[in-house]
Amino acid sequence: MESRTASACTQPSTKRRVVIAGGGYAGTTLAVRLGKALRDEDDVEILLIEPNPCQQALSELDLVAVGPARAEFCELWLPTLFKDLPVTVCYNRVHEVKPNDHVLTVGPRNGPHEDVPYWRLVLATGAIAFVPPVPGLAEHAVTMWSVADAQELQRRIEAQFRAAAMIADRDARVKALSFVVIGGGATGIEIVGTLGQMLPKRMLDAGLDPADLRISVIEGRPDVLYDLSDALRKRARKRLEHLGITLYTGSMVSAVEEGLVRLADGTEVNASVLVFCGGAKADPDAISWSMEADPSGRLVVDETCRAVGHEDIYATGDVAAFRDPKNGRTLPMLAQFAIRESEHTADNIVREARGQALTPFIPHMHGEFVSIGPSYGVGWAFKVNLAGLPAIVMKRLTYLMYWFSVGGIKLTWKRTREMLSMQR
Template identity: 30%
Template structure:
């Protein structure tokens, strides 16, 4: 009898969880069912810990878990490939290294950061949605504090030592937390007076951490403010350039570091597929 092939595209939290569940459900039917997981990486990435890489708390290797380890002894075959498109009629995934047929397909390709079409965000801010993004932020932070230590022009040094995280959700606040801890260390290492550093969390809504109840939210805000973080709410960013950002009320913040954690959407890959949109016009 031909085996039915279930393909899971994407080895993030959703794909790995699904593959483990399927292993459990079908392990007694190995002769009839085959489970294949395809991802462009050979490791599962702990996305929820990327801020720790960006903030130099942990090494990049500590947020990678190899698929071999995750699926050791399980009926899940992992293929490393980047899928470019899917031919739904032929039930075929077309990748860079090969093509893969399926009987059942689960698409779990995740999301990507979005700039909401705000001018300058894409060009001049740092996203935090991949290991490469996290390493980019880490490199930049080291670099800018080092440069500031040589800068004699007070205005320019102030701009270099102003760090803005846009977005007051978990990702943004976690990133602020990393900066609260790492920036004093970086400043000490480069002989920069930490008193000159400004750390700002900018949020478009009336409060940060809106998913929390009043008590934990207020506690978090009080903690951030006690440690010198300026929390700016009702502050929609409307424009960004290489050394400043502008808030809707006209306030301009001079900075060379804007970390953007304001929102995500389905991947461009999923968007390009011949699928109907979901509830909020997203795939």
């Protein structure tokens, strides 16, 4: 079942309505799992509220931003995913949540808004790119948090290729072909690695000389990929050097001007195209929804992923702050946790629908992989470090597992074929 209008979600219903706000990794996983489990329950209905018709698979964005993938590669069509499931999609955005009335409102920021009552609500509205107030940064940099961002980077790369092709002076051409990524965490390294592997090929296709290319990554901390072990960071640095990427570590960006990044230690880095991958923050609307939030703005949830103090509201994914009972730390914003929390929440909602007790969510991190270009990766799984082809295979396997969980064998086969054709 599927709908394209707001009225579908505002129609009165006698059923117990589970409303899911946000159709990213968390919301889509939840809707699919719940839809499968409740297929035969006539008195429960599932409503997903999401403004976009596609789920954007953000962890695959680098392949779209620089190539070789088309934008569709990281877009999963919601009507296809829910074709045979009892999930109604309301293409709208959640405006406000009124926990005391057990109602949320949908509609554009400036109204009009309509009420949607719920029996259970799952907030899964994710996060947005966080750009710190460094002079010139927001004005000149492209962020990397949506397919639109990836397409904007594509556009800027192409514009620089066109400009460089017409410049006779070598120094000026090198300046025009200077690409800089700010942020040496996983996202920044994935983008810069893909730039490093793909741009020389694309330059050759355009008749440009790859020797004119300059790619840099800037990280304020003393090293890139700070969450990984020393050994893996070393492999990552070696790979970046092999791709001809210059690393600037240990100094923060102090200002950005047209074509130039200034670091606090006085270094100047030419940047005709600048990408900012320095951080994210939870959906900023969430803190206005009368629920407890942590200092970073994520909604605080208990061990069952319920918003503290609200028995009928869950929050999962990037918008939620789940504290790992093993070490007391809040789980990082990662798709793997968004997916696990949502699977567990779906199971808990099924338990509630059947009058059973909830169970706590116990997070486990079984591995982490970062691609550095489409054919190389670093990371670990089950305490074993991997680098190179095995690591990139593991990373792609995580995509496969996700595609299978939300789209079954058909989607997995289609996407695998697309992915293999890109490796050639």
